[in-house]
Amino acid sequence: MRKSILLCVLMWLMSCSQHYEEGAHPPPKPPPVQTSAADKEGPQASGAVVSGTIRLVDGLGERIGSNAVLFVIARPAPVGGPPLAVKRLDISDFPYSYTLTRGDAMIEIDWSEIDALYVSAKIDADGRVGGSKAGDMEGIYPQNPVAPGAVDVDILIDTVH
Secondary structure, X not given: OHHHHHHHHHHHHHOOOXXXXXXXXXXXXXXXXXXXXHHHHOHHHHOEEEEEEEEEOOOOHHHOOOOOEEEEEEEOOOOOOOOOEEEEEEOOOXXXXXXXXXXXXXOOOOHHHOOOEEEEXXXXXXXXXXXXXXOOEEEEOOOOOEOOOEOOOOEEEOEEO
């Protein structure tokens, strides 16, 4: 009996001291409108960052395995560092026309602050992202760097690892 009384007293002490009435609270505020980086950058923000054609040096087409994947990569520096934009593409016939768009960005970027991009293409033999492995093939745009919005950024894949 003592335990029951003690339990009732504890429940009474822990109970809410506020009187809740249905409808007594104002309706919740709607969440703020989300704006994307593209909306902030203006009407041209969803356009192409870089476009061009990817070709293979003669004889490399036969060396592409069934699991290979084509990556088009734009970086802020010629070597190392995370890419600003990447497009992963299934291998098809070459030459291959590509367009990197703002939608391919790896992180939210204010593209108006980017002056130069180093563009490259990589055929990853096993289809997994990572450092270059045996059988991977690469090529860079010879006139790197380019400004965002550049066209005819043509890449010749000519290096085999």
